[in-house]
Amino acid sequence: MSHVIREGDDVLLYLDGRRTYLVRVRADGVLHTHKGFIRLGQLIGLEYGSPVESSMGVEFFALRPNLSDYVYKTARQTQIIYPKDMALIVLFTGIGPGWRVVEAGTGTGALTIVLAYYVRPTGRVYSYEIRREFLERARRNIERAGMLDYVELKHGDITQGIEEREVDAVVLDMASPWLVVPHAYEALRGGGAFASFSPTIDQAVRTVEALRRWSFVDISTIECLVRRIRAEAGKTRPETLMRAHTGYITFARKSVKPPTPSGGNNNCYRL
Numbered sequence: 001m002s003h004v005i006r007e008g009d010d011v012l013l014y015l016d017g018r019r020t021y022l023v024r025v026r027a028d029g030v031l032h033t034h035k036g037f038i039r040l041g042q043l044i045g046l047e048y049g050s051p052v053e054s055s056m057g058v059e060f061f062a063l064r065p066n067l068s069d070y071v072y073k074t075a076r077q078t079q080i081i082y083p084k085d086m087a088l089i090v091l092f093t094g095i096g097p098g099w100r101v102v103e104a105g106t107g108t109g110a111l112t113i114v115l116a117y118y119v120r121p122t123g124r125v126y127s128y129e130i131r132r133e134f135l136e137r138a139r140r141n142i143e144r145a146g147m148l149d150y151v152e153l154k155h156g157d158i159t160q161g162i163e164e165r166e167v168d169a170v171v172l173d174m175a176s177p178w179l180v181v182p183h184a185y186e187a188l189r190g191g192g193a194f195a196s197f198s199p200t201i202d203q204a205v206r207t208v209e210a211l212r213r214w215s216f217v218d219i220s221t222i223e224c225l226v227r228r229i230r231a232e233a234g235k236t237r238p239e240t241l242m243r244a245h246t247g248y249i250t251f252a253r254k255s256v257k258p259p260t261p262s263g264g265n266n267n268c269y270r271l
Contacts, residue, residue, distance in 0.1 A: 006044065036056030043062050082246050085197060093251065097122065100119075101125045104171075106134060112151055113142055125152070126163075128154045130157045159176065166187075181211055194211065197247050221248050221249065223247075
């Protein structure tokens with residue numbers, strides 16, 4: 001990995017904690033901001049972390065983009081899952097190099113980028129999306145993040161079935177994940193991981209009920225809240241605004257016990 005900025009590299013121009021700009025470096029490129037413009041050609045040859053002055057003499061810093069920068073800067077047509085929730089999905093499922101992961105829906109491709117990053121270099125993400133226009137935007141976002149080689153984008157309704165078999169994980173961000181549970185059971189290997197992000201508790205409850213009927217185990221639903229701290233000598237305190245509720249994440253693992261889709265204790269769930 002080069003420590004020097006080259007033409008064609010992505011660079012995060014950092015002004016402050018609220019204002020950052022993800023740019024692709026071209027010799028003739030120009031970034032216009034309210035603090036003046038920056039000629040991107042002047043970044044070529046600089047070490048990452050170097051200060052750069054705008055035309056108004058305002059100092060920016062040229063940083064190497066990390067995974068969360070690509071997530072936050074994706075071109076959006078839909079709401080994305082926040083990195084705090086993505087991190088839990090990766091950690092609790094155990095997704096890693098070589099895994100085969102089914103995802104739905106693709107949306108802007110933000111979660112797809114993260115999943116692809118962790119299954120590299122030999123794994124694969126199969127991402128289902130019912131709206132074709134979303135797939136085209138997602139493709140551009142995933143390609144920009146350098147993850148397209150590890151992703152297969154699929155135009156289709158995952159509630160009608162999953163084509164892949166013996167996958168390691170199924171990860172859902174959609175309105176009715178409980179409809180996918182039977183298909184997830186068929187697609188997953190024994191012990192495979194299931195994760196579903198839902199903005200409302202009613203969606204989570206219906207998903208948990210379906211998971212229990214289909215012989216999934218280790219079922220749990222969690223919510224992650226993040227509060228930033230203003231750290232300053234003599235003034236340290238929590239920030240006034242916080243990113244609180246974004247959604248509920250339900251996790252489970254497939255058992256090989258035969259499912260009872262028409263029976264089971266539908267009212268027994270742990271939240």
